[in-house]
Amino acid sequence: QQQVRQSxxxxxxxxxETAILNCSYENSAFDYFPWYQQxxxxxxALLISILSVSNKKEDGRFTIFFNKRxxxxxxxxxxxxxxDSAxxxxxxxxxGNNKLTFGQGTVLSVIP
Amino acid sequence: EAAVTQSPRNKVAVTGGKVTLSCNQTNNHNNMYWYRQDTGHGLRLIHYSYGAGSTEKGDIPDGYKASRPSQENFSLILELATPSQTSVYFCASGDPGGGDTQYFGPGTRLLVL
Structure with missing residues (x-):
């Protein structure tokens, strides 16, 4: 089953412009959420990550918004x-277990 | 900076043949991983290792074996390659003590005819 879905x-x-990439997951036990850029x-390569104890993480132009509920x-x-096209x-x-489950990815194209 | 290398970078194999993909890391990380990447599926974990001599099954281990002879090296072995194993394979290393970041190699493109 698809544990992580991206859209x-x-x-x-x-x-x-601001690009918005979405992600949802099924198992409430997950508590570490990295985004990778390829x-x-x-x-x-790791871009930015967030832990479930936070609802927002910023790093320059990149921001994760997290809704645990x-x-x-x-x-x-x-x-x-x-x-940023990637x-x-x-x-x-x-x-702690360092075992990642990935979504299927979003291909972003930024037009000059 | 983390350094993970893979060889070969490209491989053409025949159905039923044996294929070995190699990975080397110079980060002294305990954990190493093998993924395959296919359109529509993202990256899927095949095998991983917690250190020399250890291998663990990932989410899609069928048809693959792994070997971790040393801290630095981790191999993925296809004993009887099939066309369904045509894919891009990525190796990664990481250390839970390093914040869960995984460092990926450049990938190996495998075509099984």
Whole structure:
């Protein structure tokens, strides 16, 4: 079964707009939520992460909003740049076991 | 910075043949992972390891074996390759003490004919 769902599958925004990528999960035991960024031909790399004790995490232009009750989170990319064009994966884990379950990814395209 | 390398980067194999994918990490991380990436499925965990000599089954282990002969090296073995195993394979390393971050290699593109 799909434990982690991401939407939309693909997203196109203009440069300068805010891109919003969504993620939902099923198991309330998950408490660690990283987002990974992947450029074509490369492996994924950690972008930003949040723990379930928080409802918001910011790192520059990237912000995670987390709703524990609804088991949903979103990644907001403010002032999107063409260099942000990549595939973004939401992942979940139970803290401490380092075993991630990934969503299917969202392909983001930022048009100059 | 974390360094994970994979070899080969590209591989063409025949159905029924044996394929070995290799991964090396210089981070001295205890944990290592093998994933496959397919369109529509994201990354799925095949096998992982907590240290030299240990291997654990991930979410989709069928048809794959793993070997961790040392802290630095982790191999994925397809004893009898099938076309359904055509995919991009990623190795990663991580250490729970390092905040759960996993560091990925550049991937191996495998085509089974």
């Amino acid at each position: 939309p599958q693909s997203l196109t925004v203009w440069e300068g 450029f074509p031909g490369e492996g994924p 609804e088991k949903k989170l979103s990644l907001h990319i403010a002032d999107s740049q063409p260099g 595939t973004y994966f939401c992942a979940v884990a139970t803290g």
